[in-house]
Amino acid sequence: MPAPRLYLDRPLAPGQTVRLDPPQAHYLFSVMRRAPGDAVEVFDSRTGTYAAAVAEASRKAVSLTVGDRTRPLRTPPDLWLVFAPIKKARTDFIVEKAAELGACRILPVQTDHTNADRIRRDRLQAHAIEAAEQCGGNFVPEVADIVRLSDLLDGWTDRRLMFCDETLSGVFAALPDERGPWAILIGPEGGFSDAERARLRAMPQSHPVSLGPRILRADTAAVAALTLWQSTLGDWA
């Protein structure tokens, strides 16, 4: 059994004693049944991964002693995932997959055809943390608060935009070999409005990309786009 992996939301250093918050304490003591001396792997998304050991474990308190740093922080490429939240399970899924596949920031947006006007940001952030714990990395992407797509585009910089346009279906457009900051934009079920599509196509930063001849659900499109980007421009190469 590999050691449990925990994300700790504070800068870590060898020699620290860290008292776990109640959910993590419950997980380690009651679910994983760890006892003093047992190994745990911890990371902070700031400095790296550390070996740690359970110092104290009871129903009342669980604390860890942080040991040596075993791996430096590995940040993913400067890739954002911008998406319109859909049904709860599929939104959770998109956040989980974005963390697994190495997006560095996750930005939910309201579009003309999006129903969701708010999200449980804390719950989505917890999904990103769990995915980071599972996938062996030591970076947790930030889940931003939901904003209107039009407001996000108003302040857009020179970050390139992989615009997944379902109306391009049948014409596969590959990504240009241009490095630097990127964002992937996935539309809602029902697609973008005509006004949104016209604006996105007119942006010089925007690269419309088709994801094949079949209509993909938004969650499938997100994973497919992350895969294409990582395998051509990202850290898979």
Add this chain to the structure above:
Amino acid sequence: MPAPRLYLDRPLAPGQTVRLDPPQAHYLFSVMRRAPGDAVEVFDSRTGTYAAAVAEASRKAVSLTVGDRTRPLRTPPDLWLVFAPIKKARTDFIVEKAAELGACRILPVQTDHTNADRIRRDRLQAHAIEAAEQCGGNFVPEVADIVRLSDLLDGWTDRRLMFCDETLSGVFAALPDERGPWAILIGPEGGFSDAERARLRAMPQSHPVSLGPRILRADTAAVAALTLWQSTLGDWA
């Protein structure tokens, strides 16, 4: 609102009257509330997509009249997805995504580290049908019965095998530009056994491929592998 899309498991032709089975009748009458004369789109995964209209609709019986064929059958490339079933929700998800992304056959396998020794084949097939109805295609991939991976490999032909090997992590191996029948093989959580990995590496049909530097869950790996294959060797080009 686009017309509801239904897969009908019989060869269709213009002029036919088709009586729906109880689940589809319930869906069209009670969920979608369609009435005589309303448009429906139907496909049979044998000949193509047809315009149809509701002929009769009541709690007791719903029937359709099949009209003109609007699109010929479009089969996906000769790509199998071979995977080891995991937790129920993630297995459902893999089948749904394989249908959306254009696998032509879905083969669950038992591996040395797989817990599942049987699956609900009918339930998984229903997921593949629903995905085909949603994604606008007119082909439904067959979900095969579960077999042991070793038995499947005993009878393996010259079909090329994209062997997603999590131990290759960090060395991205691209797909060779070789056309013809392919299969994608995704391991279980916990990975392949040493014996399985040795056998798979020794097969001349096998092309080991890494899916980036992070450890992917099996469902993520399936979607990522299908995307890579379709965008380089499949029908996205």
